[in-house]
Amino acid sequence: xxxxxxxxxxxxxTAILSLPPAKPWIERPAPLxxxxxxxxLPLAYCKPQNRTNHRAPWAxxxxxxxxxxxxxxxxxxxxxxLAGRPMIRCVRFSxxxxxxxxxxxxxxxxxxxxxxxxxxxxxxIVRDDKPKDAIVKQWWEPAKxxxxxxxxxxxxxxxxxxxxx
Numbered sequence: 001x002x003x004x005x006x007x008x009x010x011x012x013x014t015a016i017l018s019l020p021p022a023k024p025w026i027e028r029p030a031p032l033x034x035x036x037x038x039x040x041l042p043l044a045y046c047k048p049q050n051r052t053n054h055r056a057p058w059a060x061x062x063x064x065x066x067x068x069x070x071x072x073x074x075x076x077x078x079x080x081x082l083a084g085r086p087m088i089r090c091v092r093f094s095x096x097x098x099x100x101x102x103x104x105x106x107x108x109x110x111x112x113x114x115x116x117x118x119x120x121x122x123x124x125i126v127r128d129d130k131p132k133d134a135i136v137k138q139w140w141e142p143a144k145x146x147x148x149x150x151x152x153x154x155x156x157x158x159x160x161x162x163x164x165x
Contacts, residue, residue: 004149006074009040013091013151022142029137032087033156037125039074041067041108043094046150048102067107068121078124081114086126086157087135088112094148097140105138108152125154 021028045067090105098104109129115122127133135157143149 004040004042006040006070009149009151010038012149013040013093016093016141017091026139026141028139029087029089031089031153031155032135032158035153036082036086036156037075037154039071039108039152041070041150041152043092043148043150045070046092046104046108048098048104064107064110065121068111071108071111071123072121075123075125077115077122081124081127082154082156084156084158085133085135087137087155088126088129089153089155090136090138091151092138092140092148093143093151094140095143095145097142103138104150105136105152108150109136112152112154 016022017028045063047063088109090108092098092104110119111122112125113119113122113128114124114126129136
């Protein structure tokens with residue numbers, strides 16, 4: 001199996017998203033603010049919720065750790081979260097479209113939130129993923145079988161945030 005390369009996946013996502021959508025019914029939410037961070041993850045790290053709800057707790061925790069480690073490899077933790085209401089855009093590139101409310105990005109979005117004692121592996125880019133704290137948009141784009149991946153962008157959003165150095 002080919003090793004997952006986040007930089008290659010980000011480049012592919014950028015190229016695909018620069019073109020019109022491949023299907024007429026795909027709606028891409030317009031970004032808000034300026035781009036602050038990007039991430040790419042293998043499809044296996046962004047399983048739809050209906051495939052993660054019935055797993056053993058140890059397997060769920062292992063997957064959470066894998067997501068946090070790979071995202072941490074791509075972006076160091078922030079000292080302060082973005083101000084205002086940042087926008088998180090999540091795209092699933094796969095050969096099969098998931099259900100509209102599959103929530104494949106639950107673990108990854110949690111990693112973007114502020115660290116807590118119970119969740120020390122977070123990056124602290126956004127305060128929380130509640131609607132009052134962040135705008136979260138998820139959608140699907142087609143990819144050839146075996147070439148899928150997930151892509152996440154964090155935008156400064158409403159009341160343009162700033163990054164603490």
